[in-house]
Amino acid sequence: MDIFSVENKHIVITGASSGFGHHFAGVLAARGARVVLGARRTEKVQARVDELNAAGGQARGVALDVNDAASVDAFLAAAEDAFGPIDVVINNAGVEAGAKTYLTIDESDWDYVLDTNLKAPWFMGKRYTERVIASGQGGGNIVNIASITAYRTIKGQFPYAVSKAAMVKATEVMALEAARYGIRVNALAPGYILTDVSRTLLESERSQTFVKGIPMRRYGEFEDLDGALLLLTSDASRWMTGSTIVVDGGHICGEL
Numbered sequence: 001m002d003i004f005s006v007e008n009k010h011i012v013i014t015g016a017s018s019g020f021g022h023h024f025a026g027v028l029a030a031r032g033a034r035v036v037l038g039a040r041r042t043e044k045v046q047a048r049v050d051e052l053n054a055a056g057g058q059a060r061g062v063a064l065d066v067n068d069a070a071s072v073d074a075f076l077a078a079a080e081d082a083f084g085p086i087d088v089v090i091n092n093a094g095v096e097a098g099a100k101t102y103l104t105i106d107e108s109d110w111d112y113v114l115d116t117n118l119k120a121p122w123f124m125g126k127r128y129t130e131r132v133i134a135s136g137q138g139g140g141n142i143v144n145i146a147s148i149t150a151y152r153t154i155k156g157q158f159p160y161a162v163s164k165a166a167m168v169k170a171t172e173v174m175a176l177e178a179a180r181y182g183i184r185v186n187a188l189a190p191g192y193i194l195t196d197v198s199r200t201l202l203e204s205e206r207s208q209t210f211v212k213g214i215p216m217r218r219y220g221e222f223e224d225l226d227g228a229l230l231l232l233t234s235d236a237s238r239w240m241t242g243s244t245i246v247v248d249g250g251h252i253c254g255e256l
């Protein structure tokens, strides 16, 4: 028996129109999971869904704005209509505010980043838990996508780093409170991988020196996250809750 199997698991992924979410959907669908992809750019979501279904997967796309309560409710309802009770929610949608410090962000930057990266995963988790309790399905699983900025400091990613550090704490507290409903809550904290979220830094002049701070001397690739993704979404992690797994080529233990 493959303890990392996700076959037939119903897994919903926020922010699946690009980057990690787009990749995660492919990894999980290829292993037999039934996946529901949500994001605002519905044409990108639909293109990915078509690709996954053409490859023999079971995928659906649903418009989702994680900052809109009605949209979150509609997303969860549409996912259940498609594939029944949801086994796993991956809170992956996230944004950054550009290369700004605590001094140069304004209130709208703060709200934009904190609402999407912190408030929305909490709200999604709350609504999901309510549905798990109401349906009597007997359990569930939430995977939050955090970041190594939760653990180390870097100039110019102020609200982003704050949101991810708080997400790690939210993961722990939610794990504590959700256990009685049979729901596990864990997080994955990736290091730097080139996507729209990391582009400002990774395509800057600073990038060549920055990479030298990574003990394994390279930025990540999407596939580097697959092991942790399959661990957290499968029953292989059945006695894990409140944990955050760092996958970063050793970046957070790079020498000072």
Ligand SMILES: NC(=O)c1ccc[n+]([C@@H]2O[C@H](COP(=O)([O-])OP(=O)(O)OC[C@H]3O[C@@H](n4cnc5c(N)ncnc54)[C@H](OP(=O)(O)O)[C@@H]3O)[C@@H](O)[C@H]2O)c1
Residues within 6 Å of the ligand: 014, 015, 016, 017, 018, 019, 020, 021, 038, 039, 040, 041, 042, 064, 065, 066, 067, 092, 093, 094, 095, 116, 145, 146, 147, 148, 189, 190, 191, 192, 193, 194, 195, 196, 197, 198
């Ligand atoms: N790349 C890295 O180095 C890195 C490292 C650590 C952690 N992360 C985290 O990984 C996650 C995915 O980011 P990424 O790197 O893959 O960047 P990305 O390609 O920009 O993906 C971000 C996703 O979030 C979605 N999103 C943003 N706001 C949303 C909203 N209001 N409602 C629904 N979806 C929304 C976007 O979709 P739409 O615009 O279509 O809505 C997009 O699909 C983020 O939480 C990020 O913080 C990234």
